[in-house]
Amino acid sequence: MKLDEESRDWIGKNLPFFSPEVKAQALERLKVCQGCPRLTPKINRCEECGCLMPAKVFFKGASCPLGKWEKMKVDNGREK
Secondary structure, three states: OOOOHHHHHHHHHHHHHOOHHHHHHHHHHHHHHHOOOOEEOOOOEEOOOOOEHHHHOOOOOOOOOOOOOOOOOEOOOEOO
């Protein structure tokens, strides 16, 4: 996955604050985004919602506006 410098910096600063489960789900979400035609690859921004995806994929309550991924389920399927 190729990320812009701003996205790499954000992830690098914030990655230690996330659980391994959230990290794994975030990387899966990001893979989906990387294959989406609505992503502007150079800046990793979604043209549909306007979000910077390397940050948005880490938020448990976030979802894709196109329905490609939903809110995270953690702790036996419950949202946190």
